[in-house]
Amino acid sequence: MEMTPLLINAAWIAGAVLAAGMLLSFIRLVQGPTLADRVVAVDALATMAVGALVLIAVITGQGLLLDIALAIALVVFLGTIAMAMTIARGILK
Amino acid sequence: MTLLVAAFLLVGAFLMFLTGLGLYRMPDIFTRMHAATKGASLGVALLLLAAAFVFRDPMVVTKALVTIAFVFLTAPVAAHLLARAAYARRTPLWEHSVIDEGRDHIAADDQPDQRSSQNK
Numbered sequence: 001m002e003m004t005p006l007l008i009n010a011a012w013i014a015g016a017v018l019a020a021g022m023l024l025s026f027i028r029l030v031q032g033p034t035l036a037d038r039v040v041a042v043d044a045l046a047t048m049a050v051g052a053l054v055l056i057a058v059i060t061g062q063g064l065l066l067d068i069a070l071a072i073a074l075v076v077f078l079g080t081i082a083m084a085m086t087i088a089r090g091i092l093k
Numbered sequence: 094m095t096l097l098v099a100a101f102l103l104v105g106a107f108l109m110f111l112t113g114l115g116l117y118r119m120p121d122i123f124t125r126m127h128a129a130t131k132g133a134s135l136g137v138a139l140l141l142l143a144a145a146f147v148f149r150d151p152m153v154v155t156k157a158l159v160t161i162a163f164v165f166l167t168a169p170v171a172a173h174l175l176a177r178a179a180y181a182r183r184t185p186l187w188e189h190s191v192i193d194e195g196r197d198h199i200a201a202d203d204q205p206d207q208r209s210s211q212n213k
Contacts, residue, residue: 006096021110043171048109073167077167
């Protein structure tokens with residue numbers, strides 16, 4: 001599909017909305033009362049980073065960026081599992 | 094077609110924004126997790142679908158579909174484990190919560206390794 005100005009503008013607006021969501025998640029990451037809150041915030045932030053990479057791929061036309069998005073999704077899942085086990089064992093509160 | 098892709102991009106990004114809003118506004122960790130997991134999963138799925146429509150390249154479409162499947166498989170698993178860990182650690186619920194069914198069933202010492210060591 002050719003990149004019409006409508007599509008480019010929609011991608012930029014979506015990027016702005018996504019940035020607002022990332023900012024709210026980051027506030028939760030900074031002030032979240034428990035460690036589990038912060039882990040949830042990091043998980044959501046990483047998913048949003050995947051979305052941001054997809055938007056950058058759409059804007060620049062670089063399909064290769066989707067590889068990085070997949071890699072981020074893989075790594076963050078393992079990190080969340082590891083943090084959940086750490087919390088469950090009571091190693092960190 | 095272009096309108097459909099633009100709508101996918103905007104709705105996906107808006108769902109991500111709702112995720113952030115839910116994380117910021119919800120009162121305790123379990124409601125926050127409820128907002129974060131579902132919204133982020135569907136948002137990233139819509140964005141990836143839009144990218145698949147834009148590129149029309151078999152490699153990119155496959156990668157997008159694989160990423161969607163992976164996110165949809167792993168996000169509930171991660172959220173479940175994290176919620177269970179937080180609940181077992183007696184993370185306080187919202188003070189207006191009306192029901193708490195797991196208190197008698199999920200405890201902090203309900204870990205398989207610790208239970209097997211106690212049985213010896």
